[in-house]
Amino acid sequence: MTRDVVVWWVKRDARLADNACLNEAERLGLDVLPLFCFEPCLLAADDTSNMHLHAQWQAVSGLRAALRNHGADIIIAHGEMVEKLSKLHAIMPFTHVFAHEEVGNDITFRRDVAVAAWCRERGIVYSEFPQSSVRRSGVNRDRLQEMWRSRIVDVPPLSIPEVRQTDQLRQLAASTAFPKLTAFTSNNDWQAVSEVDAQATLANFLDHRGRWYRGGISSPNTAFTAGSRLSVHLAWGTISARQIWHAVRERLAALDPEDPQCSRWKQSLQAFLSRLHWRDHFTQRLESEPALEFQSLHPSYRDMPYENDERLHAAWREGCTGFPMVDAVMRCLSATGFVNFRMRAMVVSFACHVLHLDWRLIHPHLARVFRDYDPGIHLNQLQMQAGVVGWNTIRVYNPTKQLCDWDAECRFVKHWLPELQGAPAQQIVSGDRVTGYPGPIVTFAERAKRMTEVLYAIRKSPDAKAATPTIFVKHGSRKRERSQRGKQPRLSKRTPTLFDNEPSE
Protein backbone atom coordinates (compact mmCIF):
# COMPACT_ATOMS: atom_id res chain seq x y z
CA MET A 1 0.00 0.00 0.00
CA THR A 2 1.42 3.43 -0.87
CA ARG A 3 1.49 5.97 1.90
CA ASP A 4 1.08 9.71 1.67
CA VAL A 5 4.30 11.68 1.36
CA VAL A 6 5.28 14.74 3.36
CA VAL A 7 7.97 17.11 2.17
CA TRP A 8 9.93 18.15 5.24
CA TRP A 9 11.13 21.58 4.13
CA VAL A 10 14.38 22.02 6.03
CA LYS A 11 15.15 25.63 6.84
CA ARG A 12 16.77 26.77 10.09
CA ASP A 13 16.08 23.36 11.68
CA ALA A 14 18.77 21.07 10.26
CA ARG A 15 18.58 18.36 12.91
CA LEU A 16 16.86 15.05 13.56
CA ALA A 17 16.46 15.37 17.35
CA ASP A 18 13.70 17.54 18.83
CA ASN A 19 12.22 18.19 15.42
CA ALA A 20 8.44 18.54 15.42
CA CYS A 21 8.16 18.10 11.63
CA LEU A 22 9.63 14.60 11.82
CA ASN A 23 7.62 13.62 14.86
CA GLU A 24 4.37 14.74 13.29
CA ALA A 25 5.22 12.80 10.13
CA GLU A 26 5.75 9.68 12.22
CA ARG A 27 2.53 10.25 14.15
CA LEU A 28 0.56 10.51 10.90
CA GLY A 29 2.38 7.52 9.35
CA LEU A 30 3.71 9.57 6.41
CA ASP A 31 6.70 8.84 4.22
CA VAL A 32 9.20 11.67 4.59
CA LEU A 33 10.99 13.49 1.80
CA PRO A 34 13.37 16.03 3.33
CA LEU A 35 14.17 18.99 1.07
CA PHE A 36 16.66 21.80 1.46
CA CYS A 37 16.78 24.55 -1.13
CA PHE A 38 19.39 27.22 -1.82
CA GLU A 39 17.07 30.03 -2.90
CA PRO A 40 18.27 32.79 -5.26
CA CYS A 41 16.07 35.37 -3.51
CA LEU A 42 18.01 34.72 -0.31
CA LEU A 43 21.40 34.26 -1.94
CA ALA A 44 21.06 37.73 -3.44
CA ALA A 45 19.89 39.39 -0.21
CA ASP A 46 22.21 42.02 1.23
CA ASP A 47 22.20 40.35 4.65
CA THR A 48 23.37 36.96 3.25
CA SER A 49 27.04 36.00 2.98
CA ASN A 50 29.38 33.14 2.19
CA MET A 51 29.64 32.50 5.88
CA HIS A 52 25.94 31.75 6.01
CA LEU A 53 26.00 29.60 2.86
CA HIS A 54 28.88 27.66 4.27
CA ALA A 55 27.04 27.18 7.59
CA GLN A 56 23.99 25.89 5.74
CA TRP A 57 26.08 23.64 3.54
CA GLN A 58 27.75 22.14 6.62
CA ALA A 59 24.49 21.79 8.52
CA VAL A 60 22.76 20.10 5.60
CA SER A 61 25.78 17.85 4.88
CA GLY A 62 25.61 16.72 8.50
CA LEU A 63 21.88 16.17 8.20
CA ARG A 64 22.36 14.13 5.03
CA ALA A 65 24.91 11.90 6.81
CA ALA A 66 22.54 11.43 9.77
CA LEU A 67 19.60 10.64 7.49
CA ARG A 68 21.69 8.09 5.60
CA ASN A 69 22.42 6.38 8.91
CA HIS A 70 18.66 6.09 9.29
CA GLY A 71 18.26 4.67 5.77
CA ALA A 72 16.92 7.92 4.31
CA ASP A 73 18.19 10.89 2.28
CA ILE A 74 17.51 14.56 1.55
CA ILE A 75 16.85 16.43 -1.70
CA ILE A 76 19.25 19.32 -2.16
CA ALA A 77 17.88 21.87 -4.58
CA HIS A 78 18.74 25.25 -6.03
CA GLY A 79 15.94 27.57 -7.15
CA GLU A 80 12.97 29.47 -5.83
CA MET A 81 10.91 27.36 -3.48
CA VAL A 82 7.55 27.49 -5.27
CA GLU A 83 9.19 26.58 -8.57
CA LYS A 84 11.05 23.67 -6.96
CA LEU A 85 7.93 22.37 -5.20
CA SER A 86 6.00 22.53 -8.49
CA LYS A 87 8.63 20.49 -10.30
CA LEU A 88 8.88 18.00 -7.48
CA HIS A 89 5.12 17.64 -7.26
CA ALA A 90 4.97 16.80 -10.97
CA ILE A 91 7.19 13.75 -10.44
CA MET A 92 6.29 12.89 -6.84
CA PRO A 93 2.79 14.02 -5.87
CA PHE A 94 3.26 14.70 -2.15
CA THR A 95 0.28 15.47 0.06
CA HIS A 96 1.85 17.48 2.89
CA VAL A 97 4.55 20.10 3.42
CA PHE A 98 5.90 20.52 6.95
CA ALA A 99 8.23 23.30 8.04
CA HIS A 100 9.22 25.03 11.24
CA GLU A 101 7.85 28.47 12.06
CA GLU A 102 10.66 30.66 10.83
CA VAL A 103 11.00 34.21 12.14
CA GLY A 104 13.22 35.72 9.50
CA ASN A 105 13.38 38.82 7.37
CA ASP A 106 10.85 40.21 4.93
CA ILE A 107 12.14 37.98 2.12
CA THR A 108 11.63 34.73 4.04
CA PHE A 109 8.24 35.97 5.25
CA ARG A 110 7.00 36.66 1.70
CA ARG A 111 8.48 33.38 0.48
CA ASP A 112 6.63 31.46 3.24
CA VAL A 113 3.37 33.17 2.32
CA ALA A 114 3.88 32.19 -1.35
CA VAL A 115 4.60 28.55 -0.44
CA ALA A 116 1.54 28.40 1.83
CA ALA A 117 -0.64 29.83 -0.99
CA TRP A 118 0.81 27.39 -3.54
CA CYS A 119 -0.02 24.46 -1.23
CA ARG A 120 -3.50 25.76 -0.51
CA GLU A 121 -4.32 26.09 -4.22
CA ARG A 122 -3.40 22.41 -4.74
CA GLY A 123 -5.08 21.04 -1.65
CA ILE A 124 -1.70 20.16 -0.13
CA VAL A 125 -1.59 20.32 3.66
CA TYR A 126 0.91 22.99 4.74
CA SER A 127 1.78 22.96 8.44
CA GLU A 128 4.33 24.95 10.39
CA PHE A 129 5.59 23.91 13.84
CA PRO A 130 7.18 26.15 16.47
CA GLN A 131 10.72 25.44 17.61
CA SER A 132 10.86 28.14 20.27
CA SER A 133 8.47 29.88 22.65
CA VAL A 134 7.74 32.58 20.05
CA ARG A 135 4.06 32.84 19.22
CA ARG A 136 3.06 33.40 15.60
CA SER A 137 1.65 36.86 14.86
CA GLY A 138 2.31 38.17 18.34
CA VAL A 139 1.43 37.62 21.95
CA ASN A 140 0.56 39.72 24.94
CA ARG A 141 3.99 39.99 26.55
CA ASP A 142 2.55 39.23 29.97
CA ARG A 143 2.15 35.70 28.57
CA LEU A 144 5.73 35.26 27.37
CA GLN A 145 6.83 33.45 30.50
CA GLU A 146 3.86 31.12 30.17
CA MET A 147 4.80 30.40 26.54
CA TRP A 148 8.37 29.63 27.59
CA ARG A 149 7.14 27.30 30.31
CA SER A 150 4.65 25.43 28.14
CA ARG A 151 6.94 25.01 25.14
CA ILE A 152 10.43 24.79 26.64
CA VAL A 153 10.34 23.96 30.35
CA ASP A 154 7.43 21.55 30.64
CA VAL A 155 8.09 19.55 27.47
CA PRO A 156 11.16 17.32 27.19
CA PRO A 157 12.97 17.41 23.84
CA LEU A 158 11.50 15.06 21.25
CA SER A 159 13.55 11.98 20.52
CA ILE A 160 14.55 11.04 16.97
CA PRO A 161 11.62 9.24 15.35
CA GLU A 162 11.67 6.59 12.65
CA VAL A 163 12.16 8.39 9.33
CA ARG A 164 10.06 6.39 6.88
CA GLN A 165 11.17 6.66 3.30
CA THR A 166 10.54 4.33 0.36
CA ASP A 167 13.37 3.22 -1.96
CA GLN A 168 11.88 5.41 -4.67
CA LEU A 169 12.04 8.53 -2.47
CA ARG A 170 15.51 7.65 -1.27
CA GLN A 171 16.81 7.25 -4.83
CA LEU A 172 15.22 10.52 -5.85
CA ALA A 173 16.85 12.34 -2.96
CA ALA A 174 20.22 10.61 -3.32
CA SER A 175 20.43 11.68 -6.96
CA THR A 176 20.59 15.36 -5.94
CA ALA A 177 23.88 17.09 -5.12
CA PHE A 178 24.94 20.41 -3.67
CA PRO A 179 24.78 23.12 -6.35
CA LYS A 180 28.01 24.78 -7.40
CA LEU A 181 27.44 28.25 -6.05
CA THR A 182 29.85 30.82 -7.40
CA ALA A 183 29.90 32.71 -4.11
CA PHE A 184 30.75 29.63 -2.06
CA THR A 185 34.00 29.66 -0.08
CA SER A 186 35.11 27.97 3.09
CA ASN A 187 37.43 28.98 5.89
CA ASN A 188 38.96 27.01 8.73
CA ASP A 189 38.46 29.91 11.15
CA TRP A 190 34.68 29.54 10.93
CA GLN A 191 32.94 27.55 13.62
CA ALA A 192 31.70 24.14 12.43
CA VAL A 193 27.90 23.85 12.17
CA SER A 194 26.18 20.46 12.31
CA GLU A 195 24.00 18.50 14.70
CA VAL A 196 27.03 16.47 15.81
CA ASP A 197 29.10 19.61 16.39
CA ALA A 198 26.21 21.19 18.29
CA GLN A 199 26.02 18.27 20.71
CA ALA A 200 29.79 18.27 21.16
CA THR A 201 29.81 22.04 21.80
CA LEU A 202 27.03 21.72 24.37
CA ALA A 203 28.69 18.76 26.13
CA ASN A 204 32.02 20.50 26.24
CA PHE A 205 30.43 23.68 27.62
CA LEU A 206 28.57 21.78 30.33
CA ASP A 207 31.53 19.56 31.26
CA HIS A 208 34.34 22.11 31.18
CA ARG A 209 34.04 25.58 29.67
CA GLY A 210 30.76 26.66 31.30
CA ARG A 211 32.40 27.15 34.64
CA TRP A 212 34.10 30.28 33.29
CA TYR A 213 31.00 31.71 31.66
CA ARG A 214 30.20 34.31 34.31
CA GLY A 215 32.87 36.97 34.02
CA GLY A 216 34.47 35.21 31.07
CA ILE A 217 32.15 36.41 28.34
CA SER A 218 32.98 40.10 28.62
CA SER A 219 36.49 39.98 27.22
CA PRO A 220 37.22 39.05 23.61
CA ASN A 221 40.26 37.19 24.96
CA THR A 222 38.17 34.72 26.96
CA ALA A 223 34.68 34.74 25.39
CA PHE A 224 35.70 32.43 22.55
CA THR A 225 36.00 29.62 25.10
CA ALA A 226 33.99 30.86 28.10
CA GLY A 227 30.87 31.56 26.00
CA SER A 228 28.73 28.58 25.11
CA ARG A 229 29.37 29.12 21.37
CA LEU A 230 25.93 27.70 20.73
CA SER A 231 24.72 30.74 18.79
CA VAL A 232 25.58 29.32 15.35
CA HIS A 233 23.76 26.11 16.20
CA LEU A 234 20.68 27.92 17.43
CA ALA A 235 20.76 30.21 14.41
CA TRP A 236 20.91 27.40 11.84
CA GLY A 237 18.85 24.98 13.89
CA THR A 238 21.38 22.23 14.50
CA ILE A 239 20.20 22.32 18.11
CA SER A 240 17.04 23.62 19.76
CA ALA A 241 16.71 25.95 22.76
CA ARG A 242 14.67 23.20 24.43
CA GLN A 243 17.48 20.66 24.12
CA ILE A 244 19.89 23.16 25.62
CA TRP A 245 17.57 24.23 28.41
CA HIS A 246 16.93 20.65 29.57
CA ALA A 247 20.61 19.68 29.37
CA VAL A 248 21.56 22.70 31.50
CA ARG A 249 18.87 21.94 34.07
CA GLU A 250 20.16 18.37 34.32
CA ARG A 251 23.68 19.63 34.81
CA LEU A 252 22.52 22.05 37.51
CA ALA A 253 20.68 19.26 39.29
CA ALA A 254 23.78 17.05 39.18
CA LEU A 255 26.12 19.63 40.72
CA ASP A 256 27.79 18.37 43.86
CA PRO A 257 27.31 20.92 46.69
CA GLU A 258 30.56 19.67 48.23
CA ASP A 259 32.49 20.60 45.10
CA PRO A 260 34.36 23.89 45.75
CA GLN A 261 33.46 24.96 42.20
CA CYS A 262 29.74 24.29 42.71
CA SER A 263 28.75 27.87 43.37
CA ARG A 264 30.77 29.14 40.41
CA TRP A 265 29.12 26.60 38.11
CA LYS A 266 25.68 27.47 39.42
CA GLN A 267 26.06 31.20 38.87
CA SER A 268 27.50 30.67 35.43
CA LEU A 269 24.82 28.27 34.25
CA GLN A 270 22.03 30.42 35.61
CA ALA A 271 23.46 33.48 33.85
CA PHE A 272 23.64 31.42 30.67
CA LEU A 273 19.99 30.30 30.95
CA SER A 274 18.80 33.86 31.28
CA ARG A 275 20.57 34.79 28.05
CA LEU A 276 19.05 31.84 26.28
CA HIS A 277 15.70 33.21 27.31
CA TRP A 278 16.53 36.62 25.81
CA ARG A 279 16.76 35.05 22.40
CA ASP A 280 13.02 34.36 22.30
CA HIS A 281 12.24 37.72 23.85
CA PHE A 282 13.80 39.48 20.87
CA THR A 283 12.58 37.05 18.27
CA GLN A 284 9.04 37.55 19.53
CA ARG A 285 9.46 41.28 19.06
CA LEU A 286 10.40 40.86 15.41
CA GLU A 287 7.53 38.42 14.91
CA SER A 288 5.08 40.91 16.43
CA GLU A 289 6.58 43.94 14.67
CA PRO A 290 8.20 42.84 11.36
CA ALA A 291 8.54 46.49 10.27
CA LEU A 292 11.44 46.86 12.67
CA GLU A 293 13.63 45.46 9.91
CA PHE A 294 13.13 48.81 8.14
CA GLN A 295 12.30 51.36 10.80
CA SER A 296 12.93 51.96 14.46
CA LEU A 297 10.49 50.44 16.90
CA HIS A 298 9.80 53.86 18.36
CA PRO A 299 8.31 56.36 15.86
CA SER A 300 10.09 59.35 17.39
CA TYR A 301 13.49 58.00 16.26
CA ARG A 302 12.66 57.44 12.60
CA ASP A 303 14.18 60.65 11.38
CA MET A 304 17.59 60.66 13.03
CA PRO A 305 20.17 63.10 11.62
CA TYR A 306 22.69 60.46 10.60
CA GLU A 307 25.43 61.65 8.27
CA ASN A 308 26.04 58.30 6.57
CA ASP A 309 29.46 59.38 5.34
CA GLU A 310 30.64 56.58 3.03
CA ARG A 311 34.29 57.21 3.91
CA LEU A 312 33.58 56.59 7.61
CA HIS A 313 31.38 53.61 6.78
CA ALA A 314 34.16 52.00 4.72
CA ALA A 315 36.75 52.64 7.44
CA TRP A 316 34.47 51.02 10.02
CA ARG A 317 33.78 47.98 7.80
CA GLU A 318 37.44 47.46 7.02
CA GLY A 319 38.71 48.05 10.55
CA CYS A 320 40.67 51.21 9.75
CA THR A 321 39.15 53.82 12.06
CA GLY A 322 42.27 54.37 14.18
CA PHE A 323 40.46 53.06 17.29
CA PRO A 324 42.29 49.77 17.97
CA MET A 325 39.47 47.96 19.77
CA VAL A 326 36.93 48.82 17.07
CA ASP A 327 39.31 47.90 14.25
CA ALA A 328 40.35 44.62 15.87
CA VAL A 329 36.71 43.58 16.39
CA MET A 330 35.75 44.41 12.81
CA ARG A 331 38.68 42.43 11.40
CA CYS A 332 38.09 39.56 13.82
CA LEU A 333 34.46 39.38 12.69
CA SER A 334 35.38 39.33 9.01
CA ALA A 335 37.83 36.48 9.63
CA THR A 336 36.00 34.34 12.21
CA GLY A 337 32.33 35.36 12.11
CA PHE A 338 32.29 35.67 15.89
CA VAL A 339 32.91 38.09 18.69
CA ASN A 340 31.28 38.43 22.11
CA PHE A 341 28.21 40.47 22.98
CA ARG A 342 30.05 43.42 24.53
CA MET A 343 32.28 43.88 21.50
CA ARG A 344 29.33 43.62 19.09
CA ALA A 345 27.53 46.27 21.11
CA MET A 346 30.64 48.46 21.10
CA VAL A 347 31.08 48.47 17.31
CA VAL A 348 27.40 49.32 16.79
CA SER A 349 27.51 52.05 19.41
CA PHE A 350 30.65 53.44 17.79
CA ALA A 351 29.17 53.36 14.29
CA CYS A 352 25.90 55.05 15.28
CA HIS A 353 26.91 57.40 18.10
CA VAL A 354 30.38 58.39 16.94
CA LEU A 355 30.53 57.89 13.17
CA HIS A 356 26.88 58.94 12.89
CA LEU A 357 25.94 56.02 10.63
CA ASP A 358 22.34 54.84 10.45
CA TRP A 359 21.76 51.43 12.07
CA ARG A 360 20.05 50.38 8.81
CA LEU A 361 23.18 51.25 6.85
CA ILE A 362 25.46 49.13 9.04
CA HIS A 363 22.99 46.24 9.34
CA PRO A 364 23.82 44.30 6.14
CA HIS A 365 27.58 44.24 6.70
CA LEU A 366 27.25 43.12 10.32
CA ALA A 367 24.68 40.49 9.37
CA ARG A 368 27.07 39.14 6.75
CA VAL A 369 30.02 38.85 9.13
CA PHE A 370 28.03 37.18 11.91
CA ARG A 371 28.13 33.46 11.26
CA ASP A 372 25.28 33.20 13.79
CA TYR A 373 23.15 35.83 12.03
CA ASP A 374 19.69 35.61 13.48
CA PRO A 375 17.39 38.47 12.38
CA GLY A 376 15.30 38.46 15.58
CA ILE A 377 18.27 39.11 17.86
CA HIS A 378 20.27 41.09 15.38
CA LEU A 379 17.77 43.78 14.36
CA ASN A 380 16.65 44.34 17.92
CA GLN A 381 20.18 44.60 19.24
CA LEU A 382 21.12 47.03 16.48
CA GLN A 383 18.24 49.29 17.47
CA MET A 384 19.00 48.98 21.17
CA GLN A 385 22.66 49.79 20.77
CA ALA A 386 21.78 52.68 18.45
CA GLY A 387 19.54 54.00 21.24
CA VAL A 388 16.39 54.18 19.09
CA VAL A 389 14.14 51.81 21.05
CA GLY A 390 13.11 54.60 23.36
CA TRP A 391 13.36 53.12 26.84
CA ASN A 392 16.57 51.15 27.26
CA THR A 393 19.72 52.86 28.51
CA ILE A 394 21.51 54.95 25.92
CA ARG A 395 24.95 53.45 26.19
CA VAL A 396 27.97 54.89 24.44
CA TYR A 397 30.82 52.43 24.67
CA ASN A 398 34.16 54.21 24.76
CA PRO A 399 36.52 51.95 22.73
CA THR A 400 39.56 53.17 24.66
CA LYS A 401 37.97 52.29 27.99
CA GLN A 402 36.90 48.90 26.60
CA LEU A 403 40.50 48.30 25.56
CA CYS A 404 41.78 49.17 29.06
CA ASP A 405 39.11 47.08 30.77
CA TRP A 406 39.14 43.95 28.61
CA ASP A 407 42.42 43.83 26.72
CA ALA A 408 44.89 45.83 28.79
CA GLU A 409 47.80 43.72 27.54
CA CYS A 410 46.61 44.26 23.97
CA ARG A 411 46.67 40.55 23.11
CA PHE A 412 43.44 40.76 21.15
CA VAL A 413 44.19 43.97 19.29
CA LYS A 414 47.73 42.90 18.44
CA HIS A 415 46.45 39.60 17.08
CA TRP A 416 44.04 41.30 14.68
CA LEU A 417 46.04 44.45 13.89
CA PRO A 418 49.51 43.40 12.73
CA GLU A 419 50.38 47.12 12.48
CA LEU A 420 50.40 47.25 16.29
CA GLN A 421 52.42 44.13 16.95
CA GLY A 422 55.72 45.85 17.70
CA ALA A 423 54.25 48.59 19.90
CA PRO A 424 54.25 48.37 23.71
CA ALA A 425 50.77 47.78 25.20
CA GLN A 426 51.06 50.97 27.24
CA GLN A 427 51.51 53.04 24.09
CA ILE A 428 48.44 51.48 22.44
CA VAL A 429 46.21 51.72 25.50
CA SER A 430 47.12 55.33 26.16
CA GLY A 431 46.17 56.23 22.59
CA ASP A 432 49.64 57.42 21.57
CA ARG A 433 50.31 57.29 17.84
CA VAL A 434 51.91 54.08 16.52
CA THR A 435 53.81 54.34 13.25
CA GLY A 436 51.98 52.52 10.47
CA TYR A 437 48.59 52.66 12.21
CA PRO A 438 46.14 55.48 11.39
CA GLY A 439 45.24 58.13 13.93
CA PRO A 440 41.58 58.35 15.08
CA ILE A 441 39.33 59.05 12.11
CA VAL A 442 37.07 61.31 14.22
CA THR A 443 37.15 62.96 17.64
CA PHE A 444 35.33 60.54 19.89
CA ALA A 445 34.10 62.76 22.73
CA GLU A 446 32.77 65.61 20.65
CA ARG A 447 30.85 63.42 18.20
CA ALA A 448 29.49 61.08 20.87
CA LYS A 449 28.24 64.06 22.84
CA ARG A 450 26.48 65.49 19.81
CA MET A 451 24.61 62.27 19.08
CA THR A 452 23.64 61.58 22.68
CA GLU A 453 22.25 65.10 22.94
CA VAL A 454 20.07 64.37 19.92
CA LEU A 455 18.88 61.09 21.46
CA TYR A 456 18.11 62.63 24.85
CA ALA A 457 16.30 65.56 23.25
CA ILE A 458 14.05 63.12 21.42
CA ARG A 459 13.54 61.07 24.54
CA LYS A 460 12.40 64.13 26.50
CA SER A 461 10.11 65.41 23.75
CA PRO A 462 6.37 65.31 24.49
CA ASP A 463 5.70 63.12 21.43
CA ALA A 464 8.25 60.52 22.48
CA LYS A 465 7.09 60.54 26.07
CA ALA A 466 3.52 60.03 24.94
CA ALA A 467 4.40 57.12 22.64
CA THR A 468 6.84 55.22 24.88
CA PRO A 469 4.44 53.59 27.39
CA THR A 470 2.28 52.06 24.63
CA ILE A 471 5.29 50.62 22.81
CA PHE A 472 6.78 49.41 26.05
CA VAL A 473 3.62 47.59 27.06
CA LYS A 474 3.60 45.85 23.67
CA HIS A 475 7.30 45.04 23.37
CA GLY A 476 9.17 45.64 26.63
CA SER A 477 10.55 43.02 28.94
CA ARG A 478 8.55 42.17 32.04
CA LYS A 479 11.66 41.00 33.87
CA ARG A 480 11.81 43.76 36.43
CA GLU A 481 8.08 43.75 37.14
CA ARG A 482 8.13 40.04 37.85
CA SER A 483 10.69 40.61 40.52
CA GLN A 484 8.40 43.30 41.92
CA ARG A 485 5.90 40.63 42.98
CA GLY A 486 2.97 41.27 40.70
CA LYS A 487 3.03 45.06 40.56
CA GLN A 488 1.78 46.64 37.34
CA PRO A 489 4.44 47.35 34.67
CA ARG A 490 5.55 50.90 35.35
CA LEU A 491 7.85 53.22 33.44
CA SER A 492 10.23 55.25 35.48
CA LYS A 493 9.44 58.96 35.39
CA ARG A 494 13.11 59.59 34.73
CA THR A 495 13.96 58.25 31.34
CA PRO A 496 15.98 56.31 30.43
CA THR A 497 14.72 53.18 32.10
CA LEU A 498 16.63 49.96 32.32
CA PHE A 499 13.91 47.41 31.68
CA ASP A 500 15.02 46.26 28.35
CA ASN A 501 18.73 46.33 28.52
CA GLU A 502 20.89 43.34 27.80
CA PRO A 503 21.52 40.94 30.67
CA SER A 504 24.36 42.39 32.72
CA GLU A 505 27.77 40.89 32.14
Ligand SMILES: Cc1cc2nc3c(=O)[nH]c(=O)nc-3n(C[C@H](O)[C@H](O)[C@H](O)COP(=O)(O)OP(=O)(O)OC[C@H]3O[C@@H](n4cnc5c(N)ncnc54)[C@H](O)[C@@H]3O)c2cc1C
Ligand atom coordinates in the same frame (compact mmCIF):
# COMPACT_ATOMS: atom_id res chain seq x y z
C1 LIG B 1 24.54 44.30 17.72
C2 LIG B 1 24.37 42.87 18.14
C3 LIG B 1 23.95 41.94 17.22
C4 LIG B 1 23.77 40.61 17.60
N1 LIG B 1 23.38 39.72 16.63
C5 LIG B 1 23.24 38.43 16.96
C6 LIG B 1 22.87 37.48 15.97
O1 LIG B 1 22.67 37.81 14.79
N2 LIG B 1 22.75 36.19 16.34
C7 LIG B 1 22.96 35.79 17.65
O2 LIG B 1 22.84 34.60 17.94
N3 LIG B 1 23.27 36.68 18.59
C8 LIG B 1 23.44 37.97 18.30
N4 LIG B 1 23.78 38.87 19.28
C9 LIG B 1 23.77 38.45 20.69
C10 LIG B 1 25.07 37.90 21.29
O3 LIG B 1 26.13 38.75 21.04
C11 LIG B 1 25.39 36.49 20.76
O4 LIG B 1 24.26 35.67 20.88
C12 LIG B 1 26.50 35.83 21.57
O5 LIG B 1 27.64 36.63 21.55
C13 LIG B 1 26.78 34.47 20.95
O6 LIG B 1 27.78 33.79 21.67
P1 LIG B 1 27.43 32.49 22.55
O7 LIG B 1 26.63 31.52 21.77
O8 LIG B 1 28.70 32.04 23.15
O9 LIG B 1 26.46 33.16 23.60
P2 LIG B 1 26.06 32.80 25.08
O10 LIG B 1 26.39 33.96 25.93
O11 LIG B 1 26.58 31.47 25.46
O12 LIG B 1 24.47 32.77 25.02
C14 LIG B 1 23.71 31.62 24.67
C15 LIG B 1 22.68 31.96 23.64
O13 LIG B 1 21.75 32.91 24.15
C16 LIG B 1 21.37 33.83 23.13
N5 LIG B 1 21.81 35.17 23.54
C17 LIG B 1 22.95 35.50 24.19
N6 LIG B 1 22.99 36.84 24.42
C18 LIG B 1 21.85 37.34 23.91
C19 LIG B 1 21.31 38.64 23.85
N7 LIG B 1 21.90 39.69 24.38
N8 LIG B 1 20.14 38.81 23.23
C20 LIG B 1 19.48 37.75 22.70
N9 LIG B 1 19.93 36.48 22.75
C21 LIG B 1 21.10 36.28 23.35
C22 LIG B 1 22.08 33.39 21.86
O14 LIG B 1 21.24 32.56 21.12
C23 LIG B 1 23.28 32.62 22.41
O15 LIG B 1 23.78 31.66 21.56
C24 LIG B 1 23.98 40.22 18.93
C25 LIG B 1 24.41 41.17 19.86
C26 LIG B 1 24.61 42.48 19.47
C27 LIG B 1 25.05 43.48 20.48
